[in-house]
Amino acid sequence: MQYLETFLEAQREFAQHDPRRMAEASGTEYNVEENVIRVPYFNKMYKVSYPDGNIMAEEEPTDLTLEEKALILQYLSRAPGDPLTNRWISYSELPNGMYHDRPFKVEAVEPLAEIFGGQPGKLLEVAHTLGGRELMIGDVGVTIPAFPRILVAIILWVADEEFPARANIVFDAVTPKYLSTAAVYVLGSIITRRLKEAAA
Numbered sequence: 348m349q350y351l352e353t354f355l356e357a358q359r360e361f362a363q364h365d366p367r368r369m370a371e372a373s374g375t376e377y378n379v380e381e382n383v384i385r386v387p388y389f390n391k392m393y394k395v396s397y398p399d400g401n402i403m404a405e406e407e408p409t410d411l412t413l414e415e416k417a418l419i420l421q422y423l424s425r426a427p428g429d430p431l432t433n434r435w436i437s438y439s440e441l442p443n444g445m446y447h448d449r450p451f452k453v454e455a456v457e458p459l460a461e462i463f464g465g466q467p468g469k470l471l472e473v474a475h476t477l478g479g480r481e482l483m484i485g486d487v488g489v490t491i492p493a494f495p496r497i498l499v500a501i502i503l504w505v506a507d508e509e510f511p512a513r514a515n516i517v518f519d520a521v522t523p524k525y526l527s528t529a530a531v532y533v534l535g536s537i538i539t540r541r542l543k544e545a546a547a
Contacts, residue, residue: 387494
């Protein structure tokens with residue numbers, strides 16, 4: 348019920364904005380003939396119809412949860428048009444992020460160390476399925492484009508004799524201009540869930 352309300356609210360907000368402006372500001376494409384915005388999301392293309400905000404995958408059945416659909420609509424509605432900064436920030440550096448940093452680590456970050464700490468090569472492999480690229484940070488690092496203007500990095504340090512495996516999730520510094528801190532929390536959880544499913 349919680350995510351249904353969030354999704355319905357996101358649909359209402361989406362309908363109040365001009366589709367051409369949303370597409371331009373979010374780095375996506377507006378198809379005038381179909382009246383849809385084409386949005387790349389985790390290496391797949393989706394069509395968002397305007398003004399109702401219904402979302403369909405272009406090539407296969409839509410596999411999105413309600414929280415993911417809400418995330419896409421929020422990204423489009425809030426997009427200011429700012430480019431990526433190539434500077435990373437942690438979840439705790441987001442507005443009020445420090446208040447939810449511990450739950451974020453438990454839900455999104457620590458499972459990555461548990462899953463990939465003993466098989467770092469697997470992280471590179473599964474990240475590629477989400478459009479990821481290798482990043483030379485930590486023992487293994489990858490960048491994953493969630494949206495055209497939201498880039499997420501996963502950093503992994505493998506276990507050694509002194510320390511257990513550790514992980515971190517960081518975001519391009521422009522991210523809070525596109526998504527609320529609560530939405531970034533959801534995004535981090537989704538990335539971890541998708542990587543876990545791909546590694547299974």
